[in-house]
Amino acid sequence: MASICVLLILTVTIMSIGSAKTGDFSTVHCQKETLGQYGGQSLLECVVKTPPDTEIDSFTWKKDSRTLLSVTDRVTTVQAPGYLFVTPSSWNGTNMTVSLRIINTEVEHEGLYEVMVLTDRGVCKDSTTLHATAKYMKPTIHSNPEAMNLTCKSDGGYPEGTLRWFGGNEELTASQMKASQGENGLFQLSSTLSLREGSSVSTYTCRVFNASGGREQETLFPVPDPKTAEKVEGERRKELDPPTKVVAPVVVIGSLIVGLLIAVMLYIRRSQTARRQSTAPLTGGRSEAKEYNGDDLVYTDNNA
Incomplete structure (x- = not known):
């Protein structure tokens, strides 16, 4: 019986010690998956939970073993463009935000991200996965x-x-x-x-x-209705027919030239008719004969 009591005491003691040690460590918890819209901002949310009176010395964000951003003594160093540290409005001493913001999400940003936090009580880390998405255009x-x-x-x-x-x-x-x-x-x-x-x-x-x-x-x-489609296609071909485009202007110009020629011919004919009428002999049985005597023009009345 005494041996059993001793064993129980030792078991409880060990569990207490383990709990105390676990409570003395800091932990970081990230949202396991994040959906980022192409062309927009994406937020990788992570929070550090620490025991009282714990100080964070630094933390670092990495993707594919490549350091993107680090913060030491609250001074941010960006080693890859396009990333920002989301500075919390307040640090309450036990829960501290160490989230990462991607300014302009692209397909290449997709993948696994890891954050590592260094405190005066040790190191803790966690990871999150970003999935990029983009909407298709209207077909x-x-x-x-x-x-x-x-x-x-x-x-x-x-x-x-x-x-x-x-x-x-x-x-x-x-x-x-x-x-x-x-x-x-x-x-x-x-x-x-x-x-x-x-x-x-x-x-x-x-x-x-x-x-x-x-x-x-x-x-x-x-x-489209077959008859309507045939009519539309016929009109389209007519508009695109090169001979039609050439012949139509030629016909118009030719008509103008013919009209102009007819007008000129009518004008000439009228002029000739008027000239003939002005030089015709006088009627009424009287006629005049023109005789020249030197340089003077003399009219002689043959009926006198």
């Missing part, structure tokens, strides 16, 4: 009547999303979607839908979904 639809298909495109999104086609409320099967990444890490999506001849679908819809399956944007493509 555009291009029609290819000769190939009998529609092509839908959307870009500017992250992570990789999907394009899906709908005819009315029914989802349609399209060809394999293509996705490519630009230099900024954002995705460009493309999908082609083959049209069936004689289909009764009046409107096709292309929708873009993000990586989580949430719908972001959509574009509708109404199918």
Whole structure:
């Protein structure tokens, strides 16, 4: 019995000592995951919990073993541009904020971040993961009547999303979607839908979904009436026909020239007619003969 009592006392003593030692250490707690919007600010939240009368000497933020920022005696040293230390409004001595702010979130900022805190009671550290996200732009639809298909495109999104086609409320099967990444890490999506001849679908819809399956944007493509489409196409070809563009001005200019020539001819004819009338013989049985006598002009009346 005495041995059992001694063992119990030793066990309680050891547990008490372990609890006391654990309470004497500082700890840092970070939000395990953070979702950052592309082009916006992202906050990696971490708080240090310390026993009373504990002083923080310094702390450091790292990503992929690369030091981003460090604070020593409340003096901040930024070693990678684009990062800021979120200075708390007050330090209460036991809970101290050591959060990191990313000014302009990009795809390259995605990853695992680690913060290490040095106090006068030891070192503590924790980590958090940043996930970047960007919304896709409104899709555009291009029609290819000769190939009998529609092509839908959307870009500017992250992570990789999907394009899906709908005819009315029914989802349609399209060809394999293509996705490519630009230099900024954002995705460009493309999908082609083959049209069936004689289909009764009046409107096709292309929708873009993000990586989580949430719908972001959509574009509708109404199918034109065949007669209307033929008329519009005929007018478009007529407008773009080079001979039509050349012949029309030539006809107008030619008409003006012909009109001008007719006006000139009418003017000349009227002038000749007026001249003839002014030189015609006088009527009434009288005539005049003109005779020249030297330099003087003499009129002789032949009927006198």
